Structures are given as structure tokens and as C-alpha cells.
Amino acid sequence: MSKGRWHYQMANIHPSENSYAVDPESAMEMARLMDLDIIVNKQMGGLFPPDIDLGKVHDVLDIACGPGGWAMEVAFEHPDKHVVGIDISRAMLEYATAQANMQDLQNIEFFFMDATASLEFPAASFDLINARFIVGFMWKEAWPELIKECMRILRPGGIIRITDTDRVFSPSNSAALEKFNIFVSKAFVRTGRSFCKEENANHFGLTPMLGALLAAAGCENIRKIPYMLNYSAGKPAHFAQTHNWEMGLALLVPFFRRTSMASQEELEELYQQVLVEMRRDDFRGIWYFMSAYGAKPM
Structure with a gap:
């Protein structure tokens, strides 16, 4: 693997301090x-926005890259591009x-x-910066600062793309899943993660x-692309997405307890109800998310 142009260790925070709603070192989260x-990736139909000139994209940054899925896909499909992934989780980065080493990807580093x-990158280091589903650890006040930092390290004409959602768990006909949605919304308001001031929104x-x-x-030149994933019973995405929700809910239980959403017993009972309801033949669920992206002025 390339040793790249940034050799120093990123140490602007202590490894044990983070703002994640779930444990970022968890094997289940990975x-x-x-x-x-x-x-x-399948739902978005590609790794990059469809209307950008990839010939002008040479250096790519993936923020909160996790286990590196998107970043490694980019590095594999575009060996001419230099890809960097950053994350707060040591386990994910390892x-x-x-x-990346197993795949002999010479154009990526973490x-x-x-x-x-x-x-901690020099100004004008990247041509495209990607961030997906970072709402789980971003304080409301941190958003403007992060985007400001992205603009600093973007080259003129570079693209910043943010893909995220307004609900961790999607609208569905599962009463238990909707209850968990309310828990997440309330907890995010109470912990300063939500732009909505109403806990019951x-x-x-x-x-x-x-x-x-x-x-x-x-x-x-800011653009927005909405996405809709239908994972109702009988649809191709049903098993994968409901399994993802099951893992996500299990990981969020400690967060719900810390924010006084419900007792452990209530949460466990509700979790079991979700498992039953999402497996019913009449289950219906749609997950909405959106990408917004724009360019740094030339």
C-alpha cells in the first residue's frame, strides 16, 4: 500500500473520546x-454523482469511512485516483x-x-470529499465547522458530497419500529444532534x-438527489435491510438507556416485537435518504 503524502499520526483527540451514539469499536457495528x-452503493447506482467530471478528480477523501467499503470500491474501480479514508475507530481502520493490503490496493490509505x-490535511489537498450517514455522531453545531474544514482542504472546483437521512429507522407499518424512531428523535434532540427542536417530531x-x-x-452549483429503498416483505432488499435494522437497534440500546428513553426490560420487549413485525408477510417499509453536493468556487 502507498505510504502516501501524509505520514503523521492523527492525534487531535483521545482514542476513548467520541460522540458516537453506538460503540464505534464494535464488531457488530463493523x-x-x-x-x-x-x-x-446499489441503491445510489454508482460511487460518484452522475454529473461530475471524474477526469478532474485525482485525490478523494472519505470522512468516517468505517471499515472502508466505499473508499476501497473507489480505489479498486479507479486505480488512477488517490483515496484517503479517515475514522475515529481503531478497529475499523485496522x-x-x-x-486494502490483501487486495493489493496501492492507491489508498487510512x-x-x-x-x-x-x-489535519493541508489546504487544497482533495478534489472530492465524501461523507455518508454521519448524523449519528455529529453535534448540530459541528456541521458548519466540518463543511468549512472540507472547503479549506478542497481544491478550487472540488466537490463535497454529503449523503444522510432524517430518520435512522424508516417509515413502516411496524408499531415497534416506529416507537424506536421516536426514541431516536427524542434522544438526538436531548443530546444536541438534531436540527429539529421538537422531541416528538x-x-x-x-x-x-x-x-x-x-x-x-x-x-x-448545489444539487440534491433523493433516494428511496423499498424493503417491504417480498422485495429484494427486505432481508438485507431488516437485518441491518436489527443490528442497529441492538447497538443503540445502551444509547437509549443513557438518554432515559426506556428501561432495559422495555427495550428488550420492544426489540423482540420489532423482530416479529419485520418478518411478517404484510410488513411494509421504505427508507429515504438524500445526497447533497456542491463545488468550491474556482
Whole structure:
């Protein structure tokens, strides 16, 4: 693997300090993120926005890369591009590095770095910056600062793309899953992660803000692409997405307890109800998410 142009160790935070709602070192979370990468890549129909000139993209940064799924796909399909992934999880980075070495990917490297702090790259280092589903660890106040940092390390004409959702768990006809959606929304308001001030709103208010956040940082030619994944019973995505929700819910139980959503006994009972309801033949669920991206002025 390439040793690249950034050899120093990213140490702007202590490894034990993070803002994740779930344990970022969890093996279950690693498995969930690997599955999610496959689901999302397929639903989005490609690794990059369809209307950008890839001939001008040479250096790519993936923020909160997790086990490196998207970053390694880019490195594999585009050996002419230099890809960097950053994450706060040592376990994720070790796995990603090992996988890249096994695949003999010479054009990718991974670093420990916290996206809620300063990004320790020189100005004008990248042509495209990607971030997917980072709402789980981003404080509301951290969003403008992160995008400002991305603009600093982008080259003129470079692209920043953010893909995220307003609900961790999607609208469905599962009463238990909807209850968990309410728990997440309330917990995110109470912990400063939500742009919505109403705890019972059942969403984060993030996707309506993404374009405005990019514009406030100076991005131009901002575009938004919505996505809809139907994972109802009988649909191709049903097994993969319901399994992903099962793992996600199990990982969020400690977060729900810390934010006083319910007792352990209530959470376990509700979790078992979700497992039953998502396996019914009449289960219906659709997951919505959105990409917003714009360019740094030339």
C-alpha cells in the first residue's frame, strides 16, 4: 500500500473520546456498516454523482469511512485516483487497512481522525470529499465547522458530497419500529444532534438543512438527489435491510438507556416485537435518504 503524502499520526483527540451514539469499536457495528455500504452503493447506482467530471478528480477523501467499503470500491474501480479514508475507530481502520493490503490496493490509505475536530490535511489537498450517514455522531453545531474544514482542504472546483437521512429507522407499518424512531428523535434532540427542536417530531430535520449548510460555506452549483429503498416483505432488499435494522437497534440500546428513553426490560420487549413485525408477510417499509453536493468556487 502507498505510504502516501501524509505520514503523521492523527492525534487531535483521545482514542476513548467520541460522540458516537453506538460503540464505534464494535464488531457488530463493523459488520452492519459493511452490509450498509453494499445496500447504499446499489441503491445510489454508482460511487460518484452522475454529473461530475471524474477526469478532474485525482485525490478523494472519505470522512468516517468505517471499515472502508466505499473508499476501497473507489480505489479498486479507479486505480488512477488517490483515496484517503479517515475514522475515529481503531478497529475499523485496522480492518480497512488489512483488506486494502490483501487486495493489493496501492492507491489508498487510512488515518485516525475525528471529523468533529480540525481535519489535519493541508489546504487544497482533495478534489472530492465524501461523507455518508454521519448524523449519528455529529453535534448540530459541528456541521458548519466540518463543511468549512472540507472547503479549506478542497481544491478550487472540488466537490463535497454529503449523503444522510432524517430518520435512522424508516417509515413502516411496524408499531415497534416506529416507537424506536421516536426514541431516536427524542434522544438526538436531548443530546444536541438534531436540527429539529421538537422531541416528538420523529425526524432530525437534517436533509432540509444540507443545501443551506453547503451554501453558507461558499459552495456553488448545489444539487440534491433523493433516494428511496423499498424493503417491504417480498422485495429484494427486505432481508438485507431488516437485518441491518436489527443490528442497529441492538447497538443503540445502551444509547437509549443513557438518554432515559426506556428501561432495559422495555427495550428488550420492544426489540423482540420489532423482530416479529419485520418478518411478517404484510410488513411494509421504505427508507429515504438524500445526497447533497456542491463545488468550491474556482
